[in-house]
Amino acid sequence: MRDKVVQVLEIKMIDKRVNTFEEALQGIADSSTVLxxxxxxxxxxxELIEALIDQGATNLTVVSNNAGEGEFGLAALMKAGRIRKVICSYPRSSGSFIFEELYESGKIExxxxxxxxxxERMRAAGAGIGGFFTPTSAGTLLSQDKEVRQIDGKDYVFEKPLKADVALIKAHTADRWGNLTYNKSARNFGPAMAMAADLTIAQVQEITNLGEIDPEHVVTPGIFVNRVLEVKLEN
Amino acid sequence: MPLNRNQIAWRIAQEIEDGSYVNLGIGMPELVANYIPENREIIFHSENGILGMGPQPEKSEEDGDLINAGKKPVTLLTGGSYFNHTDSFAMVRGGHIDLCVLGAFQISKNGDLANWATLDNSKPPGVGGAMDLAVGAKNIFVMTEHCTKDGTPKIMEECSYPLTGQGVVNTIFTDLAVIDITSEGLKVREKINEISFMELQNKTGAPLIESDIKELSPPVL
Structure with a gap:
């Protein structure tokens, strides 16, 4: 009787852990929007971004705060010609020469x-919000062609949610339910991106047993995460 | 002598009230943190998710996961916290940041700020968090040289470069003067003794108001 119960539990077990980059990135299609x-x-x-080069998806729209540096990670994916368009806040960092070359030759949007x-656009997508009015960019080039509404005497710009097919994020610790904690300022866009994609894949420093992350310390609850892959990195 | 950058930073630091939450823009404004008077507790915010940001660590203590908005290694003070980008910009837009110090390409007489793009379209533009900070912080101080390298005034009737925010600047701190943007116009609060009001006016592209101007005299730094 006891054995039977255990068996049923195993069948129903949620396990978001994957063991390889191939498993982690399986199913990412050409022309996807990737956070x-x-x-x-x-x-x-x-490491996940570089594995995406081997996975092969192309014609991607990528959302990232920056546009890569050096020739690794995002810059390597760009160099491999997989990215059609970049949506970001600040593409010009020192060392973002691959992006700059592609931009100046008109090969990337x-x-x-x-x-x-x-x-906030990603949070809105993840939270089921159909858009929002923000004072940011009112009266600037970035609000051209957008609806502007005066609310209590102040101009606000209408912004739509930014939903994606896939999110690739990095966290510190995960468990098999996909609960995540982050490390210091490396948290940044992770929680918003995890919410905004249909398929969220996290690479983490460590996967622990269920229950080992203090419930009070979970930053991204596992409901927002589909796959976790342990990628141990030296500090 | 016109102020050097450390001296402009020093002057701004004297103006920051005890207990303020402050965001320092990338580049020159970061110097302000070096000159906060002792006995004032100021909490620095970094838009990539830090409150209570401390100074740059020793080389051996650097941590790639603990950086500021300029992507340089920093530290966290006791009592500091980490949070995600959405919360960080809720602090910014929601009016919870008392003061933001930003650099500028141009500032107009009514407080418009241009600091994210020029008219050169060959290079990709980048806005980062500047537009959020410009509209969101309770006070915006601009830290800048009074003129560009070729002597063109940066303070003008209207900005010719694309705006970061409209009517957002409260006070401009330059190497020559401290100027408040008021409903009556650009009020010179302080200037260095070496130049006359007329000389300062000639280096400024919009009319200045002269009233009870004090000497701008920082220590040697």
Whole structure:
């Protein structure tokens, strides 16, 4: 009798852990919109992004605060010619030469979104909100062609939710239910992106047993996460 | 002598009230943190998710997961906290940040700020968090040289570069003067002794108001 109960529990077990990059990235289609976590290198899922080159998806629209640096991670994916369009707040960082080359030769499209608007648009998508009015960008080039409404005497710009097919994020600790904690300022866009995508894949430093993350410390609840892959990195 | 950047930073730091939540823009404004008077507790916010940001660590203590908005390694003070971008910009837009210090390409007489793009379209633009900070912080101080390298005034009737925010600047701190943007116009609060009011006016692209101007005299830094 006892054995039977255990068996039933095992069948119903939720397990979001995957063991390989192939499993983690399975099913990402060409022309997808992909959210990439990170602010500069902090929180950037570099290993997942590089594995996406091998996975092969192309013609991607990528949402990322920055446009990559050096020739690794996002810059490597760009160099491989997989990205059609980048949506970001600040593409010009020192070392973003791959993006700049592609931009200047007209090989990549760029949409600039103010940083707070970028994260709020993803939060809205994840929260089922049909858009919002923000004072950010009122009276500037970035609100051209957008609805502007005066609310209590102040101008606000209508911004739509930014939904995506896939999110690749980096967190610190996960469990098999996909609960996540982050490390310091590497948290940045992770929680908003996890909410906004149909398929959220997190690379983490460590996967622990269920119950080992203090419930009070869970930052992204597992409901927003589909797959977790342990990628141990040296500090 | 016109102020050097450290001296402009020093002057701004004297103006920051005890207990303020402050965001310092990337680049020159970051210097302000070095000159906060002792006995004032100021909490620095970094838009990538830090409150209670501390100074740059020793090389051996650097942590790639603990950086500021300029992506340089920083530390966290005791009592500091981490949070995600959505919460961070709720603090910004929601009027919870007392003061933001930003750099500028141009400032207009009514407080319009241009600091994110020029008219050169060959390079990709980047706005970062500047537009959110410009509209959201309770006070905006601009830290800038009075003129560009070729002597063109940065303070003008109307900005010719794309705006970051409309009517957002409260006070401009330059290497020559401290100027408040008021409903009556650009009021010179302080200037260095070496130049006359007329000389300062000639270096400014919009009319200045002269009333009870004090000397701008920082220590040697």
């Amino acid at each position: 990439l976590g990170g602010f500069g290198q902090a929180g950037s899922p570099v 760029l949409e600039i979104v103010p940083q707070g608007t970028l994260s």
